[in-house]
Amino acid sequence: MADKNSDLQAKLRRLGVVRGARQLKTPRTLKPAPPVDDELLRPFPNQKPLAPTDADDIQPLEKLLPGGQLVSAADGDCFVLDNVYNLSHQHGDDRLADLLDFAPAAAAPFIKDERLAAHDFRDFLFLDTETTGLAGAGTLAFMVGVGFFEPSTHGERFVVRQYFLRDHGDEPAMLLLLDELLTQKAGLVTFNGRSFDIPLLEGRFIMNRLPTDLAERPHFDLLHPARRLWRHRLGSCALSSLENNLLGLRRSQEDVPGWLIPSLYNNYLHSGDARELVRVFYHNQIDMVSMVTLAARVTRLLSQPDPSDHPIDLYSLGRWQADLGLQKAAEQNLRLAAQGDLPLELYHQNLHRLALLLKRNGRSAEALPLWQQIAATSFDDVTAHEELAKYYEWQTQELDQALLWTEQALTLVAGWGRRQQPVRTELEHRRARLQRKQKAH
Numbered sequence: 001m002a003d004k005n006s007d008l009q010a011k012l013r014r015l016g017v018v019r020g021a022r023q024l025k026t027p028r029t030l031k032p033a034p035p036v037d038d039e040l041l042r043p044f045p046n047q048k049p050l051a052p053t054d055a056d057d058i059q060p061l062e063k064l065l066p067g068g069q070l071v072s073a074a075d076g077d078c079f080v081l082d083n084v085y086n087l088s089h090q091h092g093d094d095r096l097a098d099l100l101d102f103a104p105a106a107a108a109p110f111i112k113d114e115r116l117a118a119h120d121f122r123d124f125l126f127l128d129t130e131t132t133g134l135a136g137a138g139t140l141a142f143m144v145g146v147g148f149f150e151p152s153t154h155g156e157r158f159v160v161r162q163y164f165l166r167d168h169g170d171e172p173a174m175l176l177l178l179d180e181l182l183t184q185k186a187g188l189v190t191f192n193g194r195s196f197d198i199p200l201l202e203g204r205f206i207m208n209r210l211p212t213d214l215a216e217r218p219h220f221d222l223l224h225p226a227r228r229l230w231r232h233r234l235g236s237c238a239l240s241s242l243e244n245n246l247l248g249l250r251r252s253q254e255d256v257p258g259w260l261i262p263s264l265y266n267n268y269l270h271s272g273d274a275r276e277l278v279r280v281f282y283h284n285q286i287d288m289v290s291m292v293t294l295a296a297r298v299t300r301l302l303s304q305p306d307p308s309d310h311p312i313d314l315y316s317l318g319r320w321q322a323d324l325g326l327q328k329a330a331e332q333n334l335r336l337a338a339q340g341d342l343p344l345e346l347y348h349q350n351l352h353r354l355a356l357l358l359k360r361n362g363r364s365a366e367a368l369p370l371w372q373q374i375a376a377t378s379f380d381d382v383t384a385h386e387e388l389a390k391y392y393e394w395q396t397q398e399l400d401q402a403l404l405w406t407e408q409a410l411t412l413v414a415g416w417g418r419r420q421q422p423v424r425t426e427l428e429h430r431r432a433r434l435q436r437k438q439k440a441h
Helices: 002-016 095-102 104-111 113-118 168-182 192-205 223-235 239-247 258-269 276-304 311-323 327-338 344-360 364-377 382-393 399-413 417-440
Strands: 069-073 076-086 122-130 140-151 154-166 187-190 220-223
Touching: 069 140, 069 168, 076 168, 076 364, 076 382, 095 122, 104 113, 104 220, 104 223, 104 276, 104 311, 113 154, 122 192, 122 258, 122 276, 140 168, 140 192, 140 276, 154 168, 154 276, 154 327, 168 192, 187 276, 192 220, 192 223, 220 311, 223 276, 223 311, 258 276, 276 311, 311 327, 311 344, 327 344, 344 364, 344 382, 382 399
Parallel strands: 122 187, 187 220
Antiparallel strands: 069 076, 076 154, 122 140, 140 154
16 A cells, blocks of 8 residues: 555655645636526525626636645636544534444345455544436536544544535546545445446546556445345435434535535536535535434444334345345344334334244244234235245144134235235135145044
8 A cells, every 4th residue: 555655655756746725826717608508507496596697707717715825736717625524523413423333244144345454533534425317428526525434632533525516627647546545444434336336437447547456455345235124114214314314414405405406516617616616515525424324323223223213214124134144143133123113014014024034043933923914913924824824834833823814814815805816826725735634644
């Protein structure tokens, strides 16, 4: 890692890259602005679009975001803005410091990357891009937001750094600076980065003939765990939905909807007026900080589930653990979920999962009361009745009980209409077999 860092530093020096504060350059010559669609620039009902601007009215990015600085390279510049947060910062219902109570290792069995166990979140770079459109050959990441923990004189802090292209020619400088920062970190944390951000950036490195190991790094993509853990309770697992319904966060009116961002950037390229882009910086910045608190929620639930957790979340966790063969943990969380107030459909699914887990481990007798509970409260499914009939026929040879559950299942199926026939045929075969066995005894 150190050798690679030295090589990149040397490469940057050869290109003429200078980091740190310096005199900002004069804004570039601007093209005439095209007509602006008023509706496009009105994302909020009570907000009026900006009036058309003339040259004297243009607000450059450097003026609107005075904390930013230009970093220059031989073939382009890159605007860089840092925002620094104390770890006590409250973001919705959580503090940034909460994440450091947990480790990426909690997610290793779930995302099947054991390399996560060798690091803590201080070794990871949080990453999110804003682009000129959906992924495709011509798509460009005009903003790359990164976040990282770093020590300071007053303790640790979290830095959100945003690399921004004032025009497409700034891209090589941005990629070099991003790669320089990557040499200091072991892995990545993203939200849907595995499918979108990382392939996009990797393609841009290739287009600029720059090497990168982005796709090979340990990568904790939060989208998949979020879906597995909260889709049953929340439905949508878009980051904005998770902020509202899980993290307790409400964005301010400074925000901008994601679908509008490419148009705002295109308008900026033509006009040079950066007023609307300030909202894009805010949008990306909040995305970065939300990933920190979301990562804390994910790793906490994966490593330290609690009876006070929502029963639907415990069911989702137990189901995921059962799918991965984590049988002891799955049993514990499915039992906790069964004690909570689950909707009837999920309650049945939870008991089915738990009973099947016990049966596969040779503990069918322990699964018996679970099947009985499902059968007593089911009217459109006879799976539990069939399991009970199988148990009494094959495990204890109590044919009367097996026949009783088969008859109850047939009574239920009779009211199903057209879809009853395949199930009914199988149950009638079972009933006939049981009756023959009874006669033989």
